[in-house]
Amino acid sequence: MSLKQANGYVFTTKATLFLRENGCGREKTPKNRERERGDLIMYYPSIVMASQRVKIDNDVNGNISVVNGTTSGTWNINTLYQPGKYENIKQEFGRLKVDIMGLSEVRWEGTGIISDKDITFIYSGGETHQRGVGVMMTANAAKSIAGYWAISDRIILVKLTGKQIDVNLIQVYAPTCDYTDEDIENFYESLTAAKKLCKQHEITLVMGDLNAKIGKGRYEDIVGNFGLGNRNERGDTWIEWCSVEKQVIANSFFQQHPRRLWTWRSPGGRIKNQIDYITINKRFRNSIIRCKTYPGADGGHGCDHVPVIATMKLRLKNIKKRRKQPKKDLQVLSNSEFKERYTVQVRNRFEILDTEQEEESDDKEGKVLMDSKDVLARWVEYVGELYDDERGMKPEYEGELEGPEIMREEILHAMKSMKNRKATGKDEIAIEMIKAAGATECSKHRTISIMKYTFGMETLGLMMLLLRVNCSQQLHLMFSCD
Structure with a gap:
């Protein structure tokens, strides 16, 4: 239209x-x-x-719909533990043009997340192929996932990042009438614990198959005028929980044809009830601009429920995930075989740097420098310009600038004195790596090629300087006593 x-x-x-x-x-x-x-x-x-930015379009049933909002729904699909059932639900998910769909009675074991080109599915199950819940969403909506918590095989919590306000999705599957009242109490206790994980200033959607009938008739500001049928005892329990947690049952606040209200039908279709719901915290009740069922959805063989879909004035935010650098496992260096392989690789790399050092160098004008003195002078000039700043002239020092050469024994002693499992610097070179490589030769290395490696020896140099100071003090005390 x-x-x-x-x-x-x-x-x-x-x-x-x-x-x-x-x-x-x-x-x-x-x-x-x-x-x-x-x-x-x-x-x-x-x-x-x-x-108002209201765009009108036709949905799959020829009705007017808002296409610039976020659509979320819930659906009891009876089982996904059937050949071809997952692909069938994915096809219906795309046909209904839903961004997020909570699923009940998934009947998958364990918990996990499945992602492909178009769909991301997060599920929470038990040890057997019973019960189970999950949340299916588009690839764009999945970019806003901040985390998920598999509470049990009846409750799962998924948190999404919104443009202005974050969104919490709690998909549930309540016990049927075959279970005892104690099971119902345990379920609502777990649901309350999941609700406490959500912040009050965020949008919280609690949706799923509650196996409860709220009936027709308004109840305070929790239940609207457009329910279906008569309320039962489980419906009173559900309404009481919503009243305490300040959740509004969105299904009951939109006037629809009766075929847009029922969510479950008996075999043969003679009895139809409303037992699946979408609720939102009272503070954001106006965010939902439409909520109704889609009886034309094909849930496959044995599916006696229809999806409930709500359209919200909400825009999700894409989270740009940073790439985490893998943490180095330094304990493997204690293994003699790994240590030998690591030492060989480090020595090969330094041999390449030594080879590069012998290559020709150019001056500022691009002229090739062949004489070793000219090459050394060029490197001195380059390093001076590299670390030049505007702090003025450096103070002149009249004493001797050159000290005694660093001996190999000093390096080994300094390396032995340093403790393992200490934090690294920006170069991420740990002392275990230096010890394993046996890095004792510090000469004949080109400055620009091994700049980041030489910075890794800063701690080692400070340790050697400290050992020299301690040694000088001890010698001074010895001679002064004599």
Whole structure:
């Protein structure tokens, strides 16, 4: 169905009812004018429609829908533990154009996440192929996943990052009438514990198969006027929990045809009940602009439930995940075989650097320097320019600038004195790596090629300097005593 608009007037009765139900405009009926299809029945300025960003499109059933929001739903699919059932649900998921769909009675063992090109599915099951819940979402919606918690085989919590407000999705599958009241109490205790993991200022959706009938009739601000059937004892328990946790049952606040209200039908279709619900915390109840069932969805063989889908004024945010660098396992260096392989690789790399050092160097003008003195002078000039700053002239030192050469024994002693399992610097070179490589020769290394490696020896150099100071102090004390 198309939406005709001219000079700020909206035509088509169905479009007007949609906009009126969702608070987008006010009906204005001229006097003595019949309400016929195509008549002028509503005034709605185009500029207001643009500011509201309400886009009208046709869904799979030919009804008007908002396409710039986020659609989330819940569906008891009876089982995914059947050949071809997962592909069938994926196909229906794409046909319904839903962003997020919570699934009950998945009947998969364990917990995990499955991702492919179009769909991401997070599930939580038990030790057997019974019960089980999960959340299926599009690839774009999956980019906003902040985390998920598999509470049990009846409850799973998925947290999404929104543009302004984060969203918590709690998919549940309540015990049926075959279970005892104690099982019901344990279920709601677990649900309350999951709800406490969500912050009050975030949107929290609790949805799934509750196996409870809330019936028709309003209850405070928790249940609306548009329920279905009569309320039962399990329905009272469900409403009581929603009242304590301040969750609004969205199914009951939108006037729909009865076929858009029922979620379960008996074999043969003679009995139809409303036992699947989508709830939202009371603070954000106006975020849901539509909620209804889709009886035309194909859940495969044995599926006696239909999905409940809600459209929300919500935009999710894509999380850019940073790549985590793998942590080095330094304990393997204690193995003699790994230590020998590591030492050989390090020595080979330094031999390559020594070979590069013997290659020709160029001056600033690109002229090749052949003489070793000219090459050394060029490197001195280069390093001076590299570390030059604006702190003024360096203070002059009249004493001797050159000290005694560093002996190999000093390096070995300093390396032995350093403790393992200490934090590394920016170069991420640990002392275990230096010890394993046997890095005792510090000369004949080109500055620019091994800059990051030489910085890794800074701690080792400080240790050697400290040992020299201690040694000098001890010698001074010895001679002074004599």
